[in-house]
Amino acid sequence: MATLTTAGPRTGSDRGIYTYIGVFSAVLNTVLLIAPVIAGKLVERYGVTPVELGALFSLELASFSLASLPAFLWLHRINLRTATYLFTGLVIAGNIASGFMDSFPALMGARFVTSLASGSIMVILLTLSGRASNPSRAFGIFVVAQLAMGALILAVFPALYAGTGVAAIYWTLAGLAALCLLAVRCIDGDALRSPSRARNYPDADAAAPERGRTKVPALRLVLGLSAVLLFYVALSGVWTFIAQISAAAGIDLSASSLVLSLATVAGIISALVATVLGETPRRRAFLLAGYVGMGISVALLFGAPGLVRFAAAAIIFKFAWTFILPYLLSTLSDLGGGHIMSTVNLVIGTGFAIGPLLGGALIQSTGDFTGLLAVALAGLLASMAAVTATQRKAA
Template sequence: MSVAQSTGLAPLRLAAIVLFAAIVPAVLMTAPAVATQYALQLGLNPARIGQLLSAELAVMSLATLPAYYWQRRCDWRRVAQAAAVLFIVTNLASAWTADYGLLMSLRILSALGGGTLMVVCIASAASSRQPERVYGLWVSGQLILGAVGLWLLPPLFASYGLRALYLGLAALMLACLPLATALPPRAQPPAPRPGQQPVARSRLVGVCALLAVLLFYVGLSAVWTFIGSIASAAAIDPTSSGRILSVATLLGIAGSLCATFIGARWPRPLLLVAGYGLMALAVALLLGLPDLARFAVAALLFKYTWTFALPFILACVADMDPQGRLMNSVNLVIGGGLALGPVLAGPLLESSLGMNAVLLGSIACLALSLSVLLAVRAGAPSPSSVTAPSGARP
């Protein structure tokens, strides 16, 4: 049975969800290469580079807010088409812009279009019979395009400058634009599995589910943002740590693909406990001053388990959200968690508590996130605890 068949989504709809969600955050996924080119080509200082990249992340997340209005009133396909056109036009304009103020405005508009597309993709995936598989591909697409971008962009930048990035994004989005018609016109309830019972939901349950996602992202971003600092403090040379983190990207792709393969074959609570537990173990391995071998194991395990656990976390939220409104908020919560983690970790690093406090705080966030997620599932049946469709085993 193909992935599309097992998820209950039409192949074109699945392709639209994965491809749109991969293109939208490409600038952020290739931030190291892009930041270097901003400095070399435009002469921007680190503060302005940070402002450009932070603005894209912030606006992509804040695109959730207007979605609260249009999600129940507009055809999602029309919204996706308009957002994609906005993304294309602003990236084309960015390719010929050297003025910082104008570039900032264009990147904000591009992020608004991209964030709107991301909201549509996340909410559309929730209608799947096996959302963990769809979200596994959702994560994989972003990681794969980011890895390809980090490999291709440096030589392209040397020949064509920033135009290579912006024209490439516009071309990719233009090629995928016809897929917008494959998206659903409105939120759709998930395709039922045999024997599945209705799940009791409340506003409090939804808030707790979003809190679990927020804590997960705070815990991971606080560590991943400063993992290079951990290597430096442990006297691990930049070349070795850079190679380890490059390999970790491949492990991240493997983690999300494993989640896609497993889908609903195994009980979801077991997979969540395994993912969170191994991720916390990876953080614990970074305590103290790890040697090269311990640092490598920790970094590779952390990246693998992060992307392995995430699809199952999002699938849990999707189970509680037949109308797509909760998944709309997930886009905002993800951006908030990514921003909040470094904000909280930075002052701790500068205090007398140091890096160990950040790592212990991350473990606490992960433990609390898992506890909340399991608690909101405890009183209701879930797709992973009922008879699975043909081709999958419980």
């Protein structure tokens, strides 16, 4: 098997891909994970309504989706290292500028540009994950890294930045993005320029480049993408407003922050388990169990949950969510197609955008969280049915 001759570390190996994925996903995917912290700070500074708050997160997360559109043109043509340096620079500048914005519309503009750059790097992360010899493990690292960073921020920020505004969060993210530049050399910049480069990965599955040239059956593609869309609509809608659900139930802010931190730790543990297991013949069973767990957790949030019920719901929700996510993404990567993961990123961003916006509208129109939770529960059930049908078609 051919090997790469580029200088430095084994940039073409799975080890280099895993390092790059872990470092960048830890920083660039924290928007939704720290939404409960940022949401309160934004309300304090700008006095936004639930709809405006949901619109900001929807706009920011939708830009992740829009980044996939130009990626169809540049992903297989531009050196990945050069692209990463460029987009990371934009992320740094955007986060710095966000801290200085005095008006809410200006902040929305800055967050749109910042997330567009982050989404461009996300396309690279997802595509390289699908090219690894063990996609489920690569996607597991993708999830674990961002959860670990999210847990750290949720645990530290409420106390460390209690007397400061949202700017401190954005500036911290800018500094972390700058540190990510050290991991750029871990990948082969020309890895995606042609199928022949993919064959040069010393640890890669020989079937990976073949998947990239396989024509994707239309029905399986629609089912798989529908499963991802509904999954992200449900989870983003619930998680964005989970702190508000806690507050409406009369739970103290410090207790709620502790619960959310513990939930994120539980999510890290479950994602680590999925990462260690990697590809497994039990993928379908794991997916079904995870969906059932998420459904139970959403059901526990109905009404005005006490501290114990809220804690159980949040922990189960995060544990199940992060356990099944690597298997859901690897199911899509198995469909093949040269731009399948770019399309998945487009769908993820769309789901992220719809969830908070729909959730904010439902909360404001009904005056409580019943509508949001009912829609989320229905979305999870539909997503479970779609991914199950996708796997049956694959079999």
